[in-house]
Amino acid sequence: MEPRADHSKTAYVILGMLALGRQTGYEIKSLVDISTRFFWAASYGQIYPELKRLEQAGLIRGKEDRTNGRKRRSYELTAAGRETLHDWLTSDELLVRELRHEGVLKLFFSDVLTPEEQLEQIRRIRRAHEATRQQLEEIAPGAREADEARGLRFTLLTLDWGIAYQDAIIDWCTRAERELGAAALEA
Amino acid sequence: MEPRADHSKTAYVILGMLALGRQTGYEIKSLVDISTRFFWAASYGQIYPELKRLEQAGLIRGKEDRTNGRKRRSYELTAAGRETLHDWLTSDELLVRELRHEGVLKLFFSDVLTPEEQLEQIRRIRRAHEATRQQLEEIAPGAREADEARGLRFTLLTLDWGIAYQDAIIDWCTRAERELGAAALEA
DNA sequence: TATAGCATGTAATTAGTTACATGATTAA
DNA sequence: TTAATCATGTAACTAATTACATGCTATA
Numbered sequence: 244m245e246p247r248a249d250h251s252k253t254a255y256v257i258l259g260m261l262a263l264g265r266q267t268g269y270e271i272k273s274l275v276d277i278s279t280r281f282f283w284a285a286s287y288g289q290i291y292p293e294l295k296r297l298e299q300a301g302l303i304r305g306k307e308d309r310t311n312g313r314k315r316r317s318y319e320l321t322a323a324g325r326e327t328l329h330d331w332l333t334s335d336e337l338l339v340r341e342l343r344h345e346g347v348l349k350l351f352f353s354d355v356l357t358p359e360e361q362l363e364q365i366r367r368i369r370r371a372h373e374a375t376r377q378q379l380e381e382i383a384p385g386a387r388e389a390d391e392a393r394g395l396r397f398t399l400l401t402l403d404w405g406i407a408y409q410d411a412i413i414d415w416c417t418r419a420e421r422e423l424g425a426a427a428l429e430a
Numbered sequence: 431m432e433p434r435a436d437h438s439k440t441a442y443v444i445l446g447m448l449a450l451g452r453q454t455g456y457e458i459k460s461l462v463d464i465s466t467r468f469f470w471a472a473s474y475g476q477i478y479p480e481l482k483r484l485e486q487a488g489l490i491r492g493k494e495d496r497t498n499g500r501k502r503r504s505y506e507l508t509a510a511g512r513e514t515l516h517d518w519l520t521s522d523e524l525l526v527r528e529l530r531h532e533g534v535l536k537l538f539f540s541d542v543l544t545p546e547e548q549l550e551q552i553r554r555i556r557r558a559h560e561a562t563r564q565q566l567e568e569i570a571p572g573a574r575e576a577d578e579a580r581g582l583r584f585t586l587l588t589l590d591w592g593i594a595y596q597d598a599i600i601d602w603c604t605r606a607e608r609e610l611g612a613a614a615l616e617a
Numbered sequence: 618t619a620t621a622g623c624a625t626g627t628a629a630t631t632a633g634t635t636a637c638a639t640g641a642t643t644a645a
Numbered sequence: 646t647t648a649a650t651c652a653t654g655t656a657a658c659t660a661a662t663t664a665c666a667t668g669c670t671a672t673a
Contacts, residue, residue, distance in 0.1 A: 251632085252532065259539035269652050279538055282531040286634060291654055313642060315652055332536050333547055338558050339532040344469040345439065345525040347591055351466055352446035352519060353584045360520055361584070371525050397540040397548070404534060404602060411598030415591060438660085456624050473662060478626055500670060502624055 250327070252339070253289045254297060258320065258328040261303060264393060266317035268294055277382055278398060281375075281405050294318065302327055346371060358427040362420060369416035376409035437514070439526070440476045441484060445507065445515040448490060451580060453504035455481055464569055465585060468562075468592050481505060489514055533558060545614040549607060556603035563596035 260271040297303045302324035308317035346368035447458040484490045489511035495504040533555035577586045
């Protein structure tokens with residue numbers, strides 16, 4: 244087996260989005276902004292150059308398009324592109340996972356604060372996740388519609404994952420607030 | 431009120447670690463690697479230059495030190511540094527939160543897979559979080575000891591947060607696997 | 618005496634965001 | 646006619662990782 248060139252994650256985002264029926268850089272970015280950005284972001288500065296690279300590599304095929312009135316460059320997957328996507332989706336490589344959470348970082352250092360400030364720290368984390376949960380709920384109806392129209396399930400399942408994640412943190416915060424509050428009263 | 435210069439998050443990691451009793455760049459990095467890296471990473475390439483900047487800014491004070499046999503540069507917080515840390519910890523600015531999760535990204539595109547491959551996708555996510563959970567459990571005893579020795583609570587609380595997060599994802603995966611498995615049997 | 622761990626640092630690279638430029642079309 | 650949206654792109658910047666260089670000390 245020859246060593247296949249490995250691609251940036253942005254490349255797979257593009258291949259995946261084309262497989263889900265998007266056609267242009269703009270459409271890909273629009274969908275990213277209401278879906279994968281919660282667990283994988285991508286900017287124009289990544290998407291457009293990557294589209295060119297993928298075309299050069301023969302994984303996607305682009306053509307000038309005027310079907311929507313506006314002129315635009317629409318892409319579709321080639322057989323090689325579909326295979327590359329499938330290989331990535333089913334590969335057993337270690338999954339990249341990174342988390343940056345300023346709230347938890349602050350919590351880590353919160354021993355230097357007063358009990359009231361400590362409580363507020365956790366409240367702020369909770370509120371941040373409640374806000375995200377709200378955002379996800381607002382996305383849900385549109386996602387449900389789009390999923391049904393295209394016969395998809397996994398975009399919605401992913402949204403459910405996101406809500407479950409928010410809920411878990413919210414619950415943890417609620418518990419921690421109660422315990423910390425109780426401890427503060429005793430003292 | 432004058433507009434205080436705002437610092438990189440690495441700066442706050444350093445100030446916080448000094449407040450918790452670390453003294454050198456090496457010690458800070460060592461603790462980061464078994465604690466904050468799960469929600470906020472930092473490399474030598476960030477830490478050492480930032481230590482110099484912070485000293486220049488008067489937030490920390492460094493001196494040559496030989497107490498441990500080896501020569502090293504140990505730092506402590508100045509009053510200004512302690513205040514800067516406190517301001518950040520109690521500020522109401524929007525918390526930076528970023529998540530990159532390749533497993534969930536793959537899940538998002540999994541409509542193109544067979545039912546068995548879809549199931550495997552979720553299993554891989556679960557396994558990744560089980561492995562992280564395991565790592566956190568291994569860190570726990572040492573963290574408990576260190577916390578007790580120093581009279582700290584929040585480092586352990588943060589660890590508990592991390593475990594709760596892993597558990598929530600593991601539970602979600604278990605449920606999703608069951609539902610997907612059941613649906614596959616019907617078909 | 619050799620290996621592991623303590624300790625400090627930087628150069629080179631890669632990744633990623635931000636901001637801007639440009640222009641067309643559609644809907645209010 | 647004007648604002649919003651569709652659409653493509655890049656230059657400049659900032660952040661971050663990786664890999665390397667260096668050398669000491671404690672321990673097996």
